[in-house]
Amino acid sequence: MKLVTISCTLLSAALGLSLSACSGDDGVGVTATASATDTTGDSTGDSTGDPTGDPTGDPTGDPTGDPTTNTTGPDTCDSCSDDATCNPDGSCTCKDGYEGDGQSCADLDECESGKNACDPDATCTNEPGDYKCECNEGYKGNGMSCKDIDECNENTAECAVHATCTNNDGGYDCECEEGYNGDGFTCQGSKEFGEVCDDPSACVSGLCITDTQCTVECSIEDFANDCGKQGYYGLCIFSGNEEFPFICAGEIDAGNDENDDKIVFSGETVNPSFQSVGDVDIHLVKIPAGNFDIIATPNPDDDLAVIFYGIDGNLLAEQDMGGAGAAEGANVDSNGDPLYAVVVNVGNSNGSYTFEVIKN
Numbered sequence: 001m002k003l004v005t006i007s008c009t010l011l012s013a014a015l016g017l018s019l020s021a022c023s024g025d026d027g028v029g030v031t032a033t034a035s036a037t038d039t040t041g042d043s044t045g046d047s048t049g050d051p052t053g054d055p056t057g058d059p060t061g062d063p064t065g066d067p068t069t070n071t072t073g074p075d076t077c078d079s080c081s082d083d084a085t086c087n088p089d090g091s092c093t094c095k096d097g098y099e100g101d102g103q104s105c106a107d108l109d110e111c112e113s114g115k116n117a118c119d120p121d122a123t124c125t126n127e128p129g130d131y132k133c134e135c136n137e138g139y140k141g142n143g144m145s146c147k148d149i150d151e152c153n154e155n156t157a158e159c160a161v162h163a164t165c166t167n168n169d170g171g172y173d174c175e176c177e178e179g180y181n182g183d184g185f186t187c188q189g190s191k192e193f194g195e196v197c198d199d200p201s202a203c204v205s206g207l208c209i210t211d212t213q214c215t216v217e218c219s220i221e222d223f224a225n226d227c228g229k230q231g232y233y234g235l236c237i238f239s240g241n242e243e244f245p246f247i248c249a250g251e252i253d254a255g256n257d258e259n260d261d262k263i264v265f266s267g268e269t270v271n272p273s274f275q276s277v278g279d280v281d282i283h284l285v286k287i288p289a290g291n292f293d294i295i296a297t298p299n300p301d302d303d304l305a306v307i308f309y310g311i312d313g314n315l316l317a318e319q320d321m322g323g324a325g326a327a328e329g330a331n332v333d334s335n336g337d338p339l340y341a342v343v344v345n346v347g348n349s350n351g352s353y354t355f356e357v358i359k360n
Contacts, residue, residue: 081105083129097129119146121170138170160187162201193232193248207244215247220311220338224284225261228254235282235340237313249313252342254280262355264341266292269356274302274345281343283355289336293358295329296343303347304328309340320346331360 076090083105084092092102099108110116110131111124118124118133122143125132133143140149151157151172152165159165159174163184166173174184180201182188189202191214200206203214218226218236226236227248234250241247254261260272260281266288272281285294298304305320306328316339319328324347332339343355 079103083107095129097131117144119144121146121148136170159184160201161199162187162189207247209247209249212249215249217244218246218248220246220284223258223261224263225254225256225258225282228256228261228282229258231256235309235313235342237309238311240312252280252282254282254342257281264355264357266290266357266359269354271352271354272343273352274304274350276350277345277348279345279350283341283343284338285341285357286338287332287334287336287357287359289334291360292332292334293329293360294332294341294356295327295358296341296353296355297327298325298347298353299351300325301347302345302349302351302353304353305344305346306330307342307344308332309342311338311340 077086077092080086080092080102081094081098081100081104083098084094084100084102086092094100094102094105097108097110098105100106107126107128108115109126111118111126116124116131116133118131119135119139119141121139122133122135122141125134135141135143135146138149138151139146141147148167148169149156150167152167157165157172157174159172160176160180160182162177162180163174163182164177166175176182176184176187180187180189187201188204188206189197189199191197191203193203193205193216194213195203196212197203197208197214198211200208202208205214205216207215207217209215215234216227216230216232218230220226220236223229227234230248232248233253234248235252236246237249239245239247239249257275260275261283262270262272262281263284263286264270265286270283272283274281294306294308296304296306301324303322303324303326305318307318308316308330310316317330319330322328341355343353
């Protein structure tokens with residue numbers, strides 16, 4: 001047997017997976033008081049001789065001489081509400097935004113009463129002594145004047161890539177294009193696994209290997225051939241996409257044969273069997289960093305080939321150098337990443353074979 005040496009320094013797969021005041025009179029009352037000593041001998045105590053006792057001679061008793069001044073009465077503005085204005089005549093008037101008799105004022109709900117200037121397409125919000133207007137969603141303006149936003153022309157609509165946008169008053173509608181299903185905001189294509197695609201939304205799965213095919217997610221945790229187990233074909237390879245790290249890719253179709261598709265570790269030997277001429281088995285080799293011989297040996301009258309792929313789907317080596325009964329394999333310098341060994345029955349008979357991973 002001749003072994004070919006391959007290095008598993010994996011290349012990046014070129015897969016391109018697309019996968020918001022009261023004013024008041026502050027006057028102080030003044031009351032004049034008579035002197036305790038009367039120098040006139042007048043029993044009134046008035047130095048002027050005026051029987052009224054008014055030093056000014058004014059019969060009103062007002063020391064200012066102004067008959068309109070009330071020197072002792074209370075300030076009438078004190079009775080006005082904090083939300084009212086005191087008038088020059090002492091009366092009270094509620095401020096704008098309030099209603100009442102001036103001495104008691106309550107907030108006027110302009111929104112509830114309809115006494116506001118908000119646009120019909122705006123929302124009115126009452127505030128103490130005031131209100132505010134704000135345009136409704138789908139409209140723009142200052143609240144007192146609002147006009148429709150054309151989301152389609154302004155590119156603010158959230159329609160799916162494969163949907164058409166139609167503007168309407170205060171909003172817009174999205175409708176999936178022909179061949180796509182959904183509510184217009186999400187449109188999923190009808191293409192199945194393996195069909196050519198140029199956009200993830202064209203695929204039922206929402207996964208597209210750009211310009212290649214629609215695909216599906218897979219895992220390398222429990223099965224060597226998870227794609228086959230799901231009813232698809234290809235190898236479960238690392239995609240480089242954080243959201244969908246492993247996908248099915250390639251044309252290898254090994255069917256679903258859990259008994260013969262094995263996860264094989266260092267130092268392990270397994271004995272699968274070919275079920276037919278041309279049968280294909282997929283083995284997932286999980287080994288640490290180091291040097292290994294990976295060998296498949298058929299029965300004396302059987303012939304097989306072994307094809308090695310990196311976990312990213314890159315072809316590493318293809319061994320079919322012997323004939324019937326000849327072992328095929330490769331010497332592998334592993335970097336610790338898993339790799340695939342695809343064993344193909346290239347002979348004319350069925351039978352078992354030995355597959356082993358030997359640490360050097």
